[in-house]
Amino acid sequence: MKIGIMGCGVISNQYIRDIQRLYRKLEICMVADIRTNAAENIAKQYNILQWGTPEELLSNKEIELVINLTPPKMHTEINRKILLSGKHVYCEKPFALALKDAQEIQNLAKIKGLAVGCAPDTFLGSSMSTCKKLIEDGWIGKPLYVNANMMNAGVETWHPRPESFYEEGGGPLYDMGPYYFSVLVNLFGSVKKVYAAAKKGFVERTLYTSDRFGSKIPVKTPTHFATIIELKNGILANMNFSFDISKSTMPLMEIYGTDGTLEAPDPNMAGGTPKIYRREQMLAECFGGQDQREGSFSALPELYQDVGSFVRGAGVADLVNKLQHNEKEDAQLAVHVVDIITSIMRSAETGMPQELQTVCEEGR
Structure with a gap:
């Protein structure tokens, strides 16, 4: 599955390294950040061919799933935008800061027929x-x-x-x-x-x-x-x-x-x-x-x-595996947390x- 990374902060290094090392069926095609220089630096460091703004990532037709690594207070807003762009979501923890926000994203994913998952995967x-x-x-x-x-x-x-x-x-x-x-x-x-x-x-x-x-x-x-x-x-x-x-x-x-x-x-x-x-x-x-x-x-x-x-990335691989076997993933555990x-x-x-x-x- 072709994947995009939204947010190029500290934890993005761990996700990219481990996904590239452990999960060969997951292809990170693009990274994005509001700080485009940060996205460019991460892309060059890990030989990722595309980088850009969050809007450019969401409009990229090649990307099927986005890993949301933005700050927690932005998780709900970014998750909503990812789902509305027609892409599956895997979000870094916490899933949301309020239960109603977590349930909103869970319900939106069901309406759109998309999968949503969340860290941690330890x-x-x-x-x-x-x-x-x-x-x-x-x-x-x-x-x-x-x-x-x-x-x-x-x-x-x-x-x-x-x-x-x-x-x-x-x-x-x-x-x-x-x-x-x-x-x-x-x-x-x-x-x-x-x-x-x-x-x-x-x-x-x-x-x-x-x-x-x-x-x-x-x-x-x-x-x-x-x-x-x-x-x-x-x-x-x-x-x-x-x-x-x-x-x-x-x-x-x-x-x-x-x-x-x-x-x-x-x-x-x-x-x-x-x-x-x-x-x-x-x-x-x-x-x-x-x-x-x-x-x-x-x-x-x-x-x-x-x-x-x-290590990070097992949760992303698990979500993709469920999709490929036509199993649902609706972040039930993350919402309960x-x-x-x-x-x-x-x-x-x-x-x-x-x-x-x-x-x-x-x-x-």
Whole structure:
């Protein structure tokens, strides 16, 4: 399938490199950006023959699918334009900043007879695919609880333009939540209810990239969220998202079952080694006089091909594969993730639990 890239920022490099490296049936024919010099530079760097403005990309009859890598606040507007131009869409996360916007694009795609998909695609990688099989095969018994923590010091140490991460539609929930929520729903199905509290730890952030070192930017959105998530199947998840933490030893993601614990790799990455701690290990340690805190997890091999940890493009390949097999793709998971995020925001603002409005039938 012939593909266009809309938006030539930092993440476009990763998409183009990985698609060219891994998915030979996907041909990137054109890149576009409102900064045409950025589009030209990316095109020349990756030997892409065409570049230009967003309008030129949308009018290009050769392009069948557009990957939308514009800033989050522009996702709905750009997705709408792509669909109205008669092209399929694959959008970078988050799918939208409001549930009504996500559902508008979902419905427009249905009306136009087009497919729409959304990042993240890391849950399709070797690590989380292995975790899903381990859970289904009963390695930890019946899953009961999830503990996940995305806590770091923010993006200003590496991102050249971090302002959008601290404005409306930014923050750790919109930025990193989609990775964790996509994994959660893929493993266990739809979320039913959320409870949340939020805080803004700093009123401004100091930039550390070389060309702007020492500059200050204001913080206009909460940067720390503490959440409790109740799934439809009864599983409870305790999940924390923060840009305010210098260092944390909390697990990235652990899943607790009746027969043991699964230590999952980073949901932000496609590869990684899962680890298992079985209940009988605990019993043996207790009766053997060993301190349970010293008990060790057992690393298990990945059961699927590992093409790297930080990779992008599997979701695009999955969408195209479904199209070629006449299967639908309507971003159901992405819409449910937007519902989770906006429900958490609403719960934090009101101090009240929030029932979700959508379900994800792709989950259990």
